[in-house]
Amino acid sequence: MGRPVGQTDRLGVVVRAAERLALPAGLALTLAVLAVVFYYPVGSVLVESVVRAGRLTAGPLLSVLSDPFYTGAASSLFAEPGSVPGGFVTWLRAGLPPVTFGLFGFTAYQAALSTVASVLLGSPGAYLLSRFEFRGRRTLRSLTILPFVLPSIMVAVGFLAMFGRNGPLNTALVTLGLGRLDLLFTLEVIVVAHAFYNAPLVTRLVTAAWETVDARRVESARAMGATPFRAFRDVVLPQLLPSLLTAALLTFVFTFMSFPIVLALGGLRLATVEVWLFARVQNLELAEAATLATLETVVTLSLTYLYLRYEARQVRAGSGGAPVPRRPLLDGLRTVRDPARLGLLAYGLLALVVFVGPMASMVLASVTGPDGSLTLEYYRFLVDQQVAETAGTTRPLPAILNSLLFGAGTLLLALPLGVVVSVVATRGGRGSRVAEALLTAPLAVSGVVVGLGLLQTLVFGTTLFGHRLTATGPVAIVLAHAVAAYPFVTRNVTPALGGLDPRLSDAARSLGATRLRALLDVELPLVAAALVAGAAFAFAISVGEFDSTVLLAEGVDSYTMPVALERYIGNRSLGPNLGPATAMGTVLLAVTAASFVVIDRVGGRWEP
Amino acid sequence: MERREFLKRAGAGVGGLTLLAGCTGTGTDETGGGTPTATRSATPDEGGRTATPTGRPTTSAPSGTLNVATYSSFTGEGTAGNWLKSAFEERYPEVTVEFSTPENGVNQFIQRKRQSAPIEADLYVGLNTGELVRVDERLDEPLFATVRDSVEGADTVKEGLRIDPDGRAIPYDTGYISLVYDENEVENPGTFDALLEPRYEGDLITQNAQQSDPGLAFLLWTIIAKGEDGYLDYWSALADNGVRVLSDWEPAYNAYLNGEAPMVVSYSTDQVYYHGEGVDMSRHQVGFLNDQGYANPEAMAAFADSDRTDLARRFMEFVLTPEAQAEIAVRNVQFPAVEGVDPGEEFSKYAYEPPEPVTFTYDDLAGNVGTWVDQWARQIVSG
Numbered sequence: 001m002g003r004p005v006g007q008t009d010r011l012g013v014v015v016r017a018a019e020r021l022a023l024p025a026g027l028a029l030t031l032a033v034l035a036v037v038f039y040y041p042v043g044s045v046l047v048e049s050v051v052r053a054g055r056l057t058a059g060p061l062l063s064v065l066s067d068p069f070y071t072g073a074a075s076s077l078f079a080e081p082g083s084v085p086g087g088f089v090t091w092l093r094a095g096l097p098p099v100t101f102g103l104f105g106f107t108a109y110q111a112a113l114s115t116v117a118s119v120l121l122g123s124p125g126a127y128l129l130s131r132f133e134f135r136g137r138r139t140l141r142s143l144t145i146l147p148f149v150l151p152s153i154m155v156a157v158g159f160l161a162m163f164g165r166n167g168p169l170n171t172a173l174v175t176l177g178l179g180r181l182d183l184l185f186t187l188e189v190i191v192v193a194h195a196f197y198n199a200p201l202v203t204r205l206v207t208a209a210w211e212t213v214d215a216r217r218v219e220s221a222r223a224m225g226a227t228p229f230r231a232f233r234d235v236v237l238p239q240l241l242p243s244l245l246t247a248a249l250l251t252f253v254f255t256f257m258s259f260p261i262v263l264a265l266g267g268l269r270l271a272t273v274e275v276w277l278f279a280r281v282q283n284l285e286l287a288e289a290a291t292l293a294t295l296e297t298v299v300t301l302s303l304t305y306l307y308l309r310y311e312a313r314q315v316r317a318g319s320g321g322a323p324v325p326r327r328p329l330l331d332g333l334r335t336v337r338d339p340a341r342l343g344l345l346a347y348g349l350l351a352l353v354v355f356v357g358p359m360a361s362m363v364l365a366s367v368t369g370p371d372g373s374l375t376l377e378y379y380r381f382l383v384d385q386q387v388a389e390t391a392g393t394t395r396p397l398p399a400i401l402n403s404l405l406f407g408a409g410t411l412l413l414a415l416p417l418g419v420v421v422s423v424v425a426t427r428g429g430r431g432s433r434v435a436e437a438l439l440t441a442p443l444a445v446s447g448v449v450v451g452l453g454l455l456q457t458l459v460f461g462t463t464l465f466g467h468r469l470t471a472t473g474p475v476a477i478v479l480a481h482a483v484a485a486y487p488f489v490t491r492n493v494t495p496a497l498g499g500l501d502p503r504l505s506d507a508a509r510s511l512g513a514t515r516l517r518a519l520l521d522v523e524l525p526l527v528a529a530a531l532v533a534g535a536a537f538a539f540a541i542s543v544g545e546f547d548s549t550v551l552l553a554e555g556v557d558s559y560t561m562p563v564a565l566e567r568y569i570g571n572r573s574l575g576p577n578l579g580p581a582t583a584m585g586t587v588l589l590a591v592t593a594a595s596f597v598v599i600d601r602v603g604g605r606w607e608p
Numbered sequence: 609m610e611r612r613e614f615l616k617r618a619g620a621g622v623g624g625l626t627l628l629a630g631c632t633g634t635g636t637d638e639t640g641g642g643t644p645t646a647t648r649s650a651t652p653d654e655g656g657r658t659a660t661p662t663g664r665p666t667t668s669a670p671s672g673t674l675n676v677a678t679y680s681s682f683t684g685e686g687t688a689g690n691w692l693k694s695a696f697e698e699r700y701p702e703v704t705v706e707f708s709t710p711e712n713g714v715n716q717f718i719q720r721k722r723q724s725a726p727i728e729a730d731l732y733v734g735l736n737t738g739e740l741v742r743v744d745e746r747l748d749e750p751l752f753a754t755v756r757d758s759v760e761g762a763d764t765v766k767e768g769l770r771i772d773p774d775g776r777a778i779p780y781d782t783g784y785i786s787l788v789y790d791e792n793e794v795e796n797p798g799t800f801d802a803l804l805e806p807r808y809e810g811d812l813i814t815q816n817a818q819q820s821d822p823g824l825a826f827l828l829w830t831i832i833a834k835g836e837d838g839y840l841d842y843w844s845a846l847a848d849n850g851v852r853v854l855s856d857w858e859p860a861y862n863a864y865l866n867g868e869a870p871m872v873v874s875y876s877t878d879q880v881y882y883h884g885e886g887v888d889m890s891r892h893q894v895g896f897l898n899d900q901g902y903a904n905p906e907a908m909a910a911f912a913d914s915d916r917t918d919l920a921r922r923f924m925e926f927v928l929t930p931e932a933q934a935e936i937a938v939r940n941v942q943f944p945a946v947e948g949v950d951p952g953e954e955f956s957k958y959a960y961e962p963p964e965p966v967t968f969t970y971d972d973l974a975g976n977v978g979t980w981v982d983q984w985a986r987q988i989v990s991g
Contacts, residue, residue: 069986069989069990103989153858153859156859156862157862160859160862160863160866160868161866164863164866164867164868165866165867165868166866166867167866184863184868185852185868260855263816263819263853263854263855263856263859264854264855264856264859265859267852267853267854268816268853268854268985268988268989269847269853269988269989269991271985271988271989275816275818276985278818278819279818279819279981279985282715282818282819283742283818283978284715284718284719284742284746285978370865370882370887371886371887371888384685385685388685390684390685390686390690391683391690391693391706391707392683392684392689392690392707392709393684393685394684455712455716455719456719456723460719460720460723460725461725468725468726550711551711566680567680567681567684569858570679570680570681571681571684572681572687572881572941573684573685573686573687575881575882576858576861576881578858578862
């Protein structure tokens with residue numbers, strides 16, 4: 001609140017008017033961007049599921065819902081509703097035999113398992129990062145979301161190497177006399193791979209929430225005689241729950257629509273709905289694809305809506321004071337006698353196997369030749385590509401620069417978009433949950449469908465006044481990335497803003513600050529941890545994005561690191577070998593790791 | 609580095625750019641019943657084969673830019689695509705060849721056509737039979753032009769590889785699907801029935817026919833072997849014997865190399881990549897089943913909407929010349945499509961041709977392939 005209030009000169013009036021307009025204008029801009037690069041493209045695909053020959057129809061949706069392959073036992077609900085009671089009685093008489101719910105049922109089942117696994121693997125990480133002080137804590141926090149940017153083929157390479165029949169895990173188990181663990185091609189490995197991707201989400205979201213818990217409230221609970229456990233249960237946990245549940249929701253939504261990793265590690269036997277959707281798109285059976293996508297979206301958006309209603313009903317805890325101080329992780333002899341620290345040690349070992357193991361395996365694969373010897377051949381390949389004169393060569397350096405450029409652009413755009421939506425969301429009002437759910441839709445719609453939609457609309461373009469209008473190139477890429485990324489900002493910032501004591505901004509406003517001033521000067525600095533986490537996610541989403549990048553890239557030169565990696569997979573100059581791709585994957589890891597550290601360090605300046 | 613040197617050595621054998629002489633059969637003059645492209649009399653001459661279609665004014669030396677849409681591994685340093693580009697541009701100095709590599713392949717153009725969006729490419733390179741069927745099932749308007757009778761050398765393509773009854777898609781190379789196995793772990797099963805034996809339990813990795821070319825080819829091969837009425841039962845038994853169906857070639861082959869299973873569905877040119885000093889070839893054994901291998905020809909086709917059809921035709925003719933065929937075979941690691949081309953000793957030594965190549969024709973696949981794949985995939989998931 002550096003600006004003197006009550007200023008009456010003309011400049012002041014203009015500034016205040018602009019500040020008042022900033023939020024509504026920001027919202028309008030957000031909606032406009034969303035309409036162009038999300039709702040219109042996705043709508044152009046999904047409309048095919050309910051419109052046949054210009055007329056509204058429920059036919060395609062019903063035919064999927066009543067197909068036992070898709071919905072199992074639930075299919076009779078849609079095929080012959082009259083037979084349901086009789087069927088239920090038969091089932092009861094038969095002694096409740098196990099019931100299956102088809103492809104949708106299995107997809108939801110594996111997503112639920114993956115969510116539980118991600119929460120279990122992610123929350124201790126948040127405890128460690130927010131409650132303990134140790135060397136490299138900030139760097140470790142920055143690096144938690146590294147798995148997010150890894151292309152699935154690289155995760156498959158890492159998992160195969162780490163958990164394979166001859167991988168280090170099995171070698172260790174056999175050496176210890178524990179026997180071999182046949183993890184590949186099972187549901188378990190898919191769940192672990194999903195946890196690899198999503199537990200970091202849990203860690204990062206919950207850490208951001210934990211870091212904004214008001215120390216005074218914990219202290220007063222303790223002063224009134226609460227045990228540490230009760231203080232945690234009654235004061236801390238209620239403040240963590242929204243972020244924990246947000247992370248769980250996002251994990252469920254992502255794993256419900258999981259696609260490449262499922263088939264690469266588990267096999268077709270364990271296919272999800274998204275696998276079927278992709279096959280329909282490949283075969284250009286677009287109406288069927290749209291039908292599956294619509295049903296997926298109904299599931300994910302309903303869950304999002306239900307969650308948002310829950311979140312809005314939470315009593316505002318009123319945080320905003322100084323955070324609880326961290327304890328040193330290593331504390332002499334007490335370290336080994338403290339159950340919490342011992343637990344964290346065990347957790348560290350597990351994290352080493354699940355998170356570090358696959359990434360280290362990929363890095364190792366990038367320096368291992370086909371005969372198992374150490375080689376730098378794959379990095380020489382990258383250098384050769386860089387200096388090659390041939391047209392159409394994919395060079396690593398432009399890929400790195402494009403990735404950084406798009407990532408930075410996405411971050412700068414997604415932060416304001418996300419904050420604007422958060423402000424609208426925390427304000428409440430009739431229908432605002434529905435609006436918020438719809439604004440979160442970029443997270444809840446199949447990536448295959450978003451890509452298809454972008455292709456049909458922005459890439460193919462439309463004819464206006466005799467001119468063909470298309471929207472591709474770097475700006476379109478950044479817009480598409482920002483739309484995919486801003487919900488992460490929102491999901492980080494909304495719970496944090498909602499947790500703030502409303503009296504803080506009320507006080508600022510009663511002193512004459514505009515809504516924008518109160519936001520910028522009072523509220524946002526208090527939720528800086530959540531903002532930084534959101535920024536890191538936005539950057540990660542952009543760097544890891546593949547589908548819309550390749551579609552919207554103009555010509556062959558707007559490629560990013562994942563696109564280069566994909567092209568190196570197909571490059572046969574060193575034989576059909578994943579070596580060059582793993583080398584590029586290692587570069588991708590290094591570049592994004594450095595970027596995350598920079599984002600956290602820069603953003604950290606505003607953290608309390 | 610072995611492969612680079614191998615390329616140089618193989619390339620050295622093909623001296624210069626000899627003209628297509630002696631291969632120009634007059635068979636190209638057969639009248640295509642009612643096809644829009646007029647039949648042309650092939651009159652190769654010293655100046656670079658400026659053959660002219662009858663009824664058209666004599667064209668001068670061709671010029672302009674030819675936009676070739678293809679898959680990404682066809683272009684770039686050392687690839688068949690880049691060799692073709694430089695050799696073609698050398699032959700026609702006024703011509704520039706540009707490649708574009710749409711991520712979703714030919715689907716991009718089917719969708720463009722469906723929505724009346726412009727198609728800037730003149731030629732598509734890398735079309736297989738199933739995709740051609742899809743083109744026709746999804747479009748009423750022609751996407752590709754009929755060129756068979758106007759492209760010189762189209763009649764030299766091996767009989768068994770001519771996939772398009774309408775003469776639009778001209779094959780330029782082919783792969784054969786086979787097993788690759790580790791002879792330290794298993795014997796060559798030799799037949800489809802042997803794969804069901806307990807000794808091969810959990811030993812085979814293949815790919816999802818919904819999204820993978822070799823996966824689809826292997827599925828189609830089982831339909832040839834077991835019939836349309838028998839293949840689902842066969843796959844049911846195969847699934848009981850622990851077959852793994854992974855997403856695509858890379859994860860499947862990578863899992864094989866990691867020792868997760870001793871057999872993988874791949875290509876019979878496997879050893880061309882892997883031979884060399886110190887490489888253990890016992891892990892790169894090629895096994896055919898029932899003495900067959902499923903041919904997966906790759907074809908090229910000219911877009912009907914292109915206004916550079918003449919240039920596209922010349923490019924296709926060039927691709928079918930023996931020297932280009934040999935280069936494509938070596939650089940793309942596929943067999944030549946044209947009869948009697950020798951890709952060189954090194955290639956022939958390590959690339960195996962099945963005793964009996966089999967493949968489904970366009971007419972076999974049309975109206976069937978979608979159902980076959982869908983039923984198969986549903987069974988794998990439900991089974």
